[in-house]
Amino acid sequence: MAANPPLRVLYVEDDRVAALLFVEALRDAPQFEVELAETGAEALELAARWSPDVLVVDANLPDTSGPALLSQLQALPGLAQVPAFICSADALLKGELAGMAVAFAGYWLKPVQRSTLLSDLGALAPIPRA
Secondary structure, X not given: OOOOOOEEEEXXXXXXXXXXXXXXXXXXXXXXXXXXXXXXXXXXXXXXXXXXXXXXXXXEOOOOEHHHHHHHHHOOOOOOOOOEEEEXXXXXXXXXXXXXXXXXXXXXXOOOOHXXXXXXXXXXXXXXXX
């Protein structure tokens, strides 16, 4: 039986330290493949050609907000049902997100703990790719 391909995780983060910590947390987890984007525009371009299985978006980016970017990403072909997580260093933002129409599978407070990443991402069923 063939092994499942790694889960493709697109992480959109403008803080290079936070991005490095995220990548390092998943470095020795072969079930995940991570690509980084620093802006919303870069994320849209990357997602259009790479087809991520999971979206992880910073709440505040230089060119857009996390919720606005998620709406744009989910409008791309094949990404409407892709699970998404939002990250923020602001614990108060979680309450604000609850009232938004944009649906996130989870909210992670930065810096995201490795155990949280492995647990939440590991709970996602492998997504078959064509």
